Amino acid sequence: MSAPQAHLVDDDDAIRDALAWLLKSRGLPCATYASAECFLAAWSPAMSGCVVLDMRMSGMSGLDCFDQLRERGSILPVIFLTGHGDVPLAVGTLKKGAFDFFEKPLNDNELATRIAEAMELDTRQRAENATVDSVNSRLSSLTTRERQIMELVLAGKFNKVIADELNISMRTVEVHRANLFDKMQIKTAVELANLLKPGR
Amino acid sequence: MRNIAPTPPSSARRLRWLLALPKLGIVLLLTAILSLLWLLHRNEMEEERAALIKDVLWLEQSLRFHLNSNEEQLQQLAADLTGQAGAKKLFRLRAGHQLKNNPEISQLLWFDAQGSVIDALPTTTLPDQEIAAFGPPVAAKAFELASRLGKRYYSEPFFLEGNRAVVELMNPIFDEGQLKGMLVVVYPLDALLGNLVPWWFTEKYKVEIIDDNDIQYATKTNIDSKGSQSYEIPFDPPGFGMKLRISNYQNADNSLQRGLTLAIFALAAGVFWSLWIVRDLMKKRSQAEEALSAEHAFRTAMEDSLTVGMRARDLNGKVIYVNPAFCKITGFSREEIVGTSPPMPYWVPEQIEETFAQHQRVMAGNAPPDGFEITFMRKNGERFDALVYEAKLIDGKGQHTGWMASILDVTERNRAEEFARMQHEQLQFTSRLVTMGEMASTLAHELNQPLAAIASYNTGCLNLLDRPACDVREIRPALEKIGVQAQRAGKIIRRVHDFVRKSEPKRAPCALGEVIEDCLGFVEPDARKRRIRIECTIPGLPPIPADRLMLEQVLLNLIRNGMEAMAATPEADRVLHIATETTDSELRISVSDQGCGIAPEIRDKLFTAFFTTKPEGMGVGLSICRSIIEFHRGRLWAEDNTHSPTGSGTIFAFTLPLEAA
Numbered sequence: 118m119s120a121p122q123a124h125l126v127d128d129d130d131a132i133r134d135a136l137a138w139l140l141k142s143r144g145l146p147c148a149t150y151a152s153a154e155c156f157l158a159a160w161s162p163a164m165s166g167c168v169v170l171d172m173r174m175s176g177m178s179g180l181d182c183f184d185q186l187r188e189r190g191s192i193l194p195v196i197f198l199t200g201h202g203d204v205p206l207a208v209g210t211l212k213k214g215a216f217d218f219f220e221k222p223l224n225d226n227e228l229a230t231r232i233a234e235a236m237e238l239d240t241r242q243r244a245e246n247a248t249v250d251s252v253n254s255r256l257s258s259l260t261t262r263e264r265q266i267m268e269l270v271l272a273g274k275f276n277k278v279i280a281d282e283l284n285i286s287m288r289t290v291e292v293h294r295a296n297l298f299d300k301m302q303i304k305t306a307v308e309l310a311n312l313l314k315p316g317r
Numbered sequence: 318m319r320n321i322a323p324t325p326p327s328s329a330r331r332l333r334w335l336l337a338l339p340k341l342g343i344v345l346l347l348t349a350i351l352s353l354l355w356l357l358h359r360n361e362m363e364e365e366r367a368a369l370i371k372d373v374l375w376l377e378q379s380l381r382f383h384l385n386s387n388e389e390q391l392q393q394l395a396a397d398l399t400g401q402a403g404a405k406k407l408f409r410l411r412a413g414h415q416l417k418n419n420p421e422i423s424q425l426l427w428f429d430a431q432g433s434v435i436d437a438l439p440t441t442t443l444p445d446q447e448i449a450a451f452g453p454p455v456a457a458k459a460f461e462l463a464s465r466l467g468k469r470y471y472s473e474p475f476f477l478e479g480n481r482a483v484v485e486l487m488n489p490i491f492d493e494g495q496l497k498g499m500l501v502v503v504y505p506l507d508a509l510l511g512n513l514v515p516w517w518f519t520e521k522y523k524v525e526i527i528d529d530n531d532i533q534y535a536t537k538t539n540i541d542s543k544g545s546q547s548y549e550i551p552f553d554p555p556g557f558g559m560k561l562r563i564s565n566y567q568n569a570d571n572s573l574q575r576g577l578t579l580a581i582f583a584l585a586a587g588v589f590w591s592l593w594i595v596r597d598l599m600k601k602r603s604q605a606e607e608a609l610s611a612e613h614a615f616r617t618a619m620e621d622s623l624t625v626g627m628r629a630r631d632l633n634g635k636v637i638y639v640n641p642a643f644c645k646i647t648g649f650s651r652e653e654i655v656g657t658s659p660p661m662p663y664w665v666p667e668q669i670e671e672t673f674a675q676h677q678r679v680m681a682g683n684a685p686p687d688g689f690e691i692t693f694m695r696k697n698g699e700r701f702d703a704l705v706y707e708a709k710l711i712d713g714k715g716q717h718t719g720w721m722a723s724i725l726d727v728t729e730r731n732r733a734e735e736f737a738r739m740q741h742e743q744l745q746f747t748s749r750l751v752t753m754g755e756m757a758s759t760l761a762h763e764l765n766q767p768l769a770a771i772a773s774y775n776t777g778c779l780n781l782l783d784r785p786a787c788d789v790r791e792i793r794p795a796l797e798k799i800g801v802q803a804q805r806a807g808k809i810i811r812r813v814h815d816f817v818r819k820s821e822p823k824r825a826p827c828a829l830g831e832v833i834e835d836c837l838g839f840v841e842p843d844a845r846k847r848r849i850r851i852e853c854t855i856p857g858l859p860p861i862p863a864d865r866l867m868l869e870q871v872l873l874n875l876i877r878n879g880m881e882a883m884a885a886t887p888e889a890d891r892v893l894h895i896a897t898e899t900t901d902s903e904l905r906i907s908v909s910d911q912g913c914g915i916a917p918e919i920r921d922k923l924f925t926a927f928f929t930t931k932p933e934g935m936g937v938g939l940s941i942c943r944s945i946i947e948f949h950r951g952r953l954w955a956e957d958n959t960h961s962p963t964g965s966g967t968i969f970a971f972t973l974p975l976e977a978a
């Protein structure tokens with residue numbers, strides 16, 4: 118995963134330069150792109166941080182670029198920069214899942230602050246995604262019997278009851294349960310429940 | 318193309334009846350005539366027959382008498398010849414006498430008892446000698462019978478040389494019971510007929526002597542023609558099955574009758590033929606009538622389907638015809654218009670003089686060839702614009718009998734044209750607005766860029782300055798960039814100035830009088846609809862340098878505002894007054910209404926952009942008007958109309974400099 122950055126996409130050189138200057142003054146790393154096409158060419162799923170998109174650009178517009186990103190499954194937060202009169206459009210982008218939009222001329226530090234927030238959000242999301250991915254991989258390593266036992270454990274049943282229901286000995290249940298806890302990298306049933314809460 | 322109806326109309330059926338009646342009559346007449354003729358003919362035949370029978374009986378009787386008297390004379394002679402010394406002389410004398418008196422007798426012979434000829438007149442040659450070859454001589458048989466019977470006896474008829482049939486009369490001569498001899502009279506049958514049948518009889522009839530076998534012994538006839546009827550009667554004496562056959566000739570009367578019959582037939586044929594011709598003619602005529610009525614119906618349908626009103630007038634201007642479309646356009650019924658003379662009910666009362674003058678022009682034959690527009694009035698009082706084309710009405714003989722006019726209701730068209738003009742005007746107006754709007758939007762966007770850059774640089778600099786370890790040199794490039802961006806914004810503003818300069822009015826010398834007149838022409842229909850009188854006094858105005866289109870827009874806007882302001886004013890006071898004044902340096906044009914006036918709280922906002930009191934107004938009219946007038950270096954303002962009889966009203970006035978600066 119590449120280091121988180123603010124990716125500035127604007128066809129106006131002065132704006133790019135000025136925004137980069139502003140972000141630098143706040144200690145926020147950034148990369149600049151002169152057009153949507155250039156940015157899309159540089160994009161990869163590993164790219165992290167956030168995107169600052171100008172709505173009106175010669176060539177591909179900011180909106181089209183946004184749609185493209187969503188199509189590619191990007192989860193980067195997007196902040197739009199709009200001229201006057203594009204506000205209704207910008208509101209539409211929020212509904213589509215944009216992070217925020219700003220009307221030019223820009224409101225000094227507000228934008229920089231939102232960019233920082235967007236980057237934080239991205240970092241958080243990525244961590245969560247990583248957790249979900251690891252839980253999924255742990256779950257997929259379980260055997261059928263271990264999975265059955267996990268269901269019953271989550272239902273709050275004791276080993277004895279589980280053994281009766283599955284027609285196996287208490288001992289066998291205990292062995293399976295120990296394996297299950299090992300594979301899921303947990304110590305207690307409560308931890309198991311917490312781990313699987315969002316996914317269920 | 319039209320189809321004549323396939324089913325025969327009732328007129329054709331009636332015609333067929335009418336044509337059949339005379340035929341029937343003629344047939345009946347012919348039958349009657351023919352039966353009459355036949356009856357006459359039958360009567361005639363019967364009469365003829367009766368006459369024939371009578372004549373035949375008479376003829377037979379006269380023949381018998383004659384023969385009887387001959388017999389008696391012969392008997393007398395026979396008696397006288399007995400015991401006479403000068404018998405021979407007596408025979409000569411008496412026989413000669415008898416022959417002379419009776420030319421039917423060809424020979425008188427005197428035989429002795431042995432059958433030898435004693436004497437004979439005119440010759441002594443025996444007639445039967447000549448036919449001795451024909452079997453037993455008939456004469457001998459008769460001689461023998463007569464001598465044996467002792468009384469006169471006729472022989473059977475027999476033929477002589479030359480096919481002459483002859484009958485002989487034997488008269489025995491007895492003297493004291495002794496047969497002394499025989500007197501024989503030879504009657505050639507044709508001589509008998511020839512001499513004993515009178516001439517008038519032969520004129521009428523053919524007389525023949527025949528026997529049962531239809532062998533003809535003699536005939537007396539002038540003409541050999543087939544008789545229409547005949548009658549036979551036994552011829553006795555001589556008897557022996559001989560008959561007299563009398564046939565009548567076709568007399569002249571008969572031929573006349575036949576001629577008459579023929580003539581009747583010929584006439585009947587002629588009548589039939591003429592009927593045939595009449596029938597043909599009538600057929601053709603009825604076809605022509607049908608075609609004509611179909612044509613008429615077709616034309617009527619065409620006239621009735623026209624949407625163009627048609628009106629025909631005679632030379633005196635009296636209306637003689639209008640089509641349904643005309644009635645529909647004017648709202649008057651046909652009966653209300655046809656027969657009326659000018660002034661017409663659809664003329665507009667307040668324009669009666671102009672309309673009448675136009676009417677006189679048409680009557681004088683001076684109607685404009687490409688039509689003229691005139692205002693007419695419907696029955697409900699509604700006015701409409703009519704486009705009228707007048708043409709001479711020429712009748713079938715080529716006589717000029719009046720005027721035919723087509724009247725088109727062009728109100729809608731005029732309205733549509735005006736609407737289109739207004740639309741166009743509105744569009745121009747809007748396009749200017751749109752252009753301005755776009756320009757403003759572009760301008761905003763363009764200015765946004767440098768401003769946004771400046772703001773970002775500025776914020777960045779401030780952020781740096783807030784840091785404890787702040788290096789002023791770091792800030793310098795950003796400040797320089799801020800300067801560059803500020804200049805960029807300045808350039809954009811200059812571009813706007815250029816644009817505004819480009820869209821300044823195109824001034825050209827224009828006559829304000831014409832501009833005002835154009836505007837009046839423009840709003841006239843609207844004014845008529847709103848029942849507003851527009852008073853206008855335009856003295857001769859000097860041409861001024863101005864953008865004509867823009868001035869028109871200003872004037873139109875002011876006039877419309879004035880008219881709209883008088884919507885609630887009593888009709889009599891709906892007057893819009895346009896006046897012009899000229900001073901040394903400027904023109905002053907004012908548009909005064911007697912409407913509702915302007916509320917004082919609105920007065921200040923009147924010329925503000927995007928302020929409006931109208932539900933559909935954009936609020937740019939008056940502000941643009943003011944801009945336009947100010948472009949022309951004039952002024953536009955509003956004041957109360959203090960002279961208004963209604964006590965309220967507004968005067969919009971603007972000035973224009975006379976000289977181009």
